Amino acid sequence: MTAAERRSVARRESEHPRFFNAERETMEPARREEIVLARVRHQLTYVYEHVPFYRRHYDAHGFKPQDVASLEDFTRKVPVVTKKQLVADQAEHPPFGSYLGVERSELARIQGSSGTSGRPTLYGISTDDWQRSHEVSCMALWSAGVRPDDVVQISFPFSLFLGGWGLLQACEALGACVLPVGSLVPTDQQVRFLADVGVDVLVATPSYALHLGRRAAELGVDLDGSQLGVVIVAGEPGGSVPAIRQSMSELLGGADVIDLGAGSSSELYPFYANVGCRHTDGGVHLIQDENFTEIVAKDDPNEPVAPGTSGGVVATHLWRRSQPMIRFWLGDEGVLDDAPCACGRTYPRLPKGVYGRLDDMLLIRGANVYPSAIDAVVRETPGTGPEYRIVVERRGELDELRVEVESEAPLAAEDASGLGAELGRRLKEALSVRVDVAVKEPGSFETQVFKARRVVDRRAAVGS
C-alpha cells in the first residue's frame, strides 16, 4: 500500500460505515421523488402564505401553489427567482428583503455577499435551519471522505462569506477536529501546518489549493510523507476539471480531490447538498431530498431538459424556512446524469460540475427575460440583419426594453416601420413583455464575433 493509498478515501471507507445516512443516500429514486414532491408542495404553500416576496412574484405570474400536482408541474409552472430580484428586493425592503420568512429574533446568523459592488446582499439563517443544515452537510463531508478522527484545515475566509462557516459547523457536527486558519494566515505557515500538525483534510478554493501545493514544493515541504489524504475544493469550477484535479493531487501529496458545491451558491448554503465522491472523478452528487436541483433549457427555466442535455441549473430548498430559495436560477450551466454511481448513492449527478455562466437574465417589470430568447426571435423574423442590441432603460419607475435591429437590406421608412411592428409583435408573444423596436440601417453596429455583448443595460448608471 502506498502512502497516498493509506490516506485515501478508499481506505477511509474501508474503516468506517460507507454512508452517513444510508437510508437517505441509497433510497430508491421513485420513492425519493415522492418525498421531493411533497416537500415542494409544502414549500410553495409556505412561501405563498408567509413570504411577501414570493406572494407578489407568484401573483404577478398568475401562479398558485395548488397548480403543482407533479414535479413536471413544478418545473413548468413555477417562475424562477434570480439574484437580481433578491438584490432589488433587499434595496426596497432593507436589510433582509421581504423574503426573510421568519422573525428577526429567530435568526442565528447573519452573513453576506462580499459586496464588492456596493451594499452586500444579506443572508439570514434561522436557528432551526442552521441546526437542520448540519445533517446534509455531514452527509456531504462524509461522501467527500471526512471522518470523525480527521483534522480538517479550512482555508476559506471567515467573515461575511457563508461557505466556510457552514463547513466549520458541519465538521464540528461530524466530530472532526477543525484547524480554521481562514485567509489571514500566511501561505508558508499554512503549508507548514499541513505537514507539521498532521492535517488529514484540506478545504480551499482550487486556485488556493494549487498555490499551497506549489509553495510546498518551493519550500521543500514533504506532503507525500504527510497525513493529507483528501482535498475538498469549492468556490470555483476547478474541482471538476480533469487537468486541474490532476495538478492538485500531484502537488498535494497524491490526495484525493473532491468537488464541493458545484451547482450551489451562497443563497443555498449552509445546506451543502452538492458533493463528489471518490468514484465520480470530479462532478457532484445532488442530494435531491434536501435541495432539489433541476436542469432546464438555457433560455426557458420552465422547460425541462433530459439527462445528458446541457442546460441551466435551478435549485430549491425543500426544508429551509429562512430566506428559502424556491426555483433559484443560478446562472450556471450543467448537465444531469442519473446513471447509478459506483459509490452506491442513488442521487443523480452533475458529472462535469458547472462549466459556464449563462447570459444573465434580465428582470423587466417583474418578468424574467432571456437575451437568448430575444436572439431566437430576431433570427427567426424575416428581413432582420445580422446585428442587434438589447437596450434596457428606466423611465420613471418602469424598466423599458428596446431592441435596436439592423435590417437585412436598406429599407424605405414605411417598410422599416412594418418590420419593427412585426418584430415587436413576435417578441411580445414570446416574452409576455412589451418591447419597443427600432430598425436601423445595415452596418449600424459593430459585428460581434466572440462572446457577443449585445445587452446594454442603462439602469445601473442611474443614480450612480
Added chain:
Amino acid sequence: MTAAERRSVARRESEHPRFFNAERETMEPARREEIVLARVRHQLTYVYEHVPFYRRHYDAHGFKPQDVASLEDFTRKVPVVTKKQLVADQAEHPPFGSYLGVERSELARIQGSSGTSGRPTLYGISTDDWQRSHEVSCMALWSAGVRPDDVVQISFPFSLFLGGWGLLQACEALGACVLPVGSLVPTDQQVRFLADVGVDVLVATPSYALHLGRRAAELGVDLDGSQLGVVIVAGEPGGSVPAIRQSMSELLGGADVIDLGAGSSSELYPFYANVGCRHTDGGVHLIQDENFTEIVAKDDPNEPVAPGTSGGVVATHLWRRSQPMIRFWLGDEGVLDDAPCACGRTYPRLPKGVYGRLDDMLLIRGANVYPSAIDAVVRETPGTGPEYRIVVERRGELDELRVEVESEAPLAAEDASGLGAELGRRLKEALSVRVDVAVKEPGSFETQVFKARRVVDRRAAVGS
C-alpha cells in the same frame, strides 16, 4: 427614557433574569472556596498522573499533589507555569507539547498564537472542554448584557486567534444572533452594519471600537438612533481605563462599555471567566469556580498578597482536561477587590482590570527566576554599585545565569573576588539556582533611569 437608556444593560436586566446561572453567580464565597479547593486538588492529581509536562515540572520542584490541603497551600507550594515553558515544551515535543493531556482524536479545535516571531504556539481544545466552556462563556456574556434576542457583531479576526471563536460559540449557545464580520470587512461597511442591520452588541478591541466610532462620526452615521446598546471590548486594557471607556461610549451612541478577558489570555480561552458588569464601571468579575485567579507577589508567585495590594495574576483551569493551565503566570499586574458588587454576583473583581506587564520571569534549568528577586539581593549586598546586568546564556544543553555587577568603589582583585563569592552565595540561597557573578569597575554600565533593561537574554540568538 433616553435612547441610550432604552438600549442599556440596565433595561436588558429589567426584562430578563439577572443571572445566567444564579446558583453559581451568587454563591456564598466560603462555599465556593470549598468547590475551588476540591477542583484544584482534582486537577493537580490529574495533571501529575496524566500530563508529562506537569509531572516533570512538579518533580523538578519537589512538589507532590498531596501537599495541597488548602488554597493557601495551593498558592504557596505549586510552582507556576510560564509562557516560555510552554513554548519550549512545544519546540521539544511538537506540535502540541507534552501538556496536551488528551488523545489527539479527542480534539475539537486547533488554534494558535499569531506566531509573529516564528512558529505559532498551538492550542488544542478537546470536544468536552469546548462544550463545557459554553456555560461559563454564556455567564460572562450575560453579565456583559447580551440576551438571546440580540444581534452581536463580532469584529475580531477569525483565524488562528482563539478569542473570537470562543465568543462566537458562546453567542450561539446563548441563542443570540451573530454577525461575524471578523477583520476582513472594511471599516466603513462595519459602521454601516452597526446602523443598518440593527446591531445590539458590538465586540471588538478597544482601539478598533474607537476607530469604528470615529469613522461613524466622519461618515455621518447616526449611532445615537441605532439599536447599539452594549460594546464589549477585549484583547487590550482599554476597557478598564476610564478615559477610554468614556470616549468609546460617546462615540458609539452612548452604549454601555464592558471589559472582557482582562487577566485572561489565549492559554485560558475559550473559558471566558473574566468579565465586567454594568456596575463595575470597568474592571472584571472573576468567575472563580471556573478559572481560579490568584493575585500574588510580583517577584514571588508562591507568595499571596492581600486584596487591595497590587500583584501578579496567576490563573488555573478548574475543569479543563486539554492543555490545562495550572497556576499559569500571565505576566500581568492587577489588584483584587473582594467587596460585594451591586450586581449581586459574589465573585471577587479586578476593579482596574490589568494595568501593567511585569518583568518576564526567566526560566533557568526548569526553575523560575525573577529579575526583581535578583535586584533585591544585589541591593542588599554591601559593596555593590548602582548598576548591574543579568546575562542568560546557553552552554551546551544548559542555561547559565550570570550577574555582572559594578562594585561601589574600585577594588583590588582579591576584594572583587570576595564580593563576587558573597553575592553568588546570597543569590543561590534566594533563587535555589547557581549564579555566576562577575564584579566590574564602577561606571562599567550605562545608568538605567526609566523602564530599566538589565536582562540580557542571549539564548534567543542561538540558532536564529
